[in-house]
Amino acid sequence: MKLLKVSSILLISSGLLFGCSNSGQEEAPAKDKTKKAATTVEDSFKGVTDKYREYAIGEIEEFVTATEAFTTAVKNGDIEKAKQLYAPARMHYERAEPIAEVFGDLDPKIDAREGDVPETEWTGYHRIEKGLWEDNTTKGYEQFADKLMKDVNLLRAKVDTVEVTPDLLITGAVDLLNEVSTSKVTGEEDRYSHTDLYDFVANVEGAEKIYQLLNPTLQKKDEELSKEIQSRFDDVYGLLEQHKKGDGYKVYTELSKEEVKALSQAIDALAEPLSQIGIVTEAS
DSSP states (O other), X not given: OHHHHHHHHHHHHHHHHHHHHHHHXXXXXXXXXXXXXXXXXXXXXXXXXXXXXXXXXXXXXXHHHHXXXXXXXXXXXXXXXXXXXXXXXXXXXXXXXHHHTTOTTHHHHHHOOBTTBOGGGOOSHHHHHHHHHTSOOOTTOHHHXXXXXXXXXXXXXXXXXXXXXXHHHHHHHHHHHHHIIIIITTTOTTTTTOOHHHHXXXXXXXXXXXXXXXXXXXXXXXXXXXXXXXXXXXXXXXXXXXXXXXXXXXXXXXXXXXXXXXXXXXXXXXXXXXXXXXXXXXXX
């Protein structure tokens, strides 16, 4: 009986062991299959992701150049020139945010608004913006100009390391519009200069670039959705065109409540169909 019990335990233990072994063998192919599917999707979009990488790096390089001119004006005490350069320089960053924001440590150093980080850690464009428009001076802001230039150069050095995937593009396009609806439309982004429309435009342009790159595939998947998204982009640009002023845009506080509401509704109407763009990666 004793021997029988031991044998039974051994058999049960063996069964458990074999069961675990079989389960592991079943899970491994499933994981391999998922990994292979993800690799296949990324491979099929290689041309698209390469083009986006080139676009985003180009914008970051323009951002470096524009930031150098901006920070030089600040350090030279040329307040009017610094104000003139502020909004156009930031547009390059706003277009490329899906890649720029990958670096969670650098984004707040470059783009944090007052209250986003502790006061002692607040640097970047919006810190200088407050000096230019609210304090109406560049004095004391030279150190922030130097720090901003250092961080922007570091961003350019790091951006080549970003892995651009189809998911990054799809998420990035939607996030850009979410940024518009949560901070640009409300006027929170550039609360001292009120140059929010520049950021607004740049975010929309960044989202549209992603749409354009994915659109050949989207047209094959859902031509009606492709047309609707383009139509919604056209509606947004039509409204923005009404607020142009020379080579730039109106101060945001010049817009009426009705005009702000119209922009907000147009962005929401675009965001809804654009959020479906992920179908491009789905198997046919």
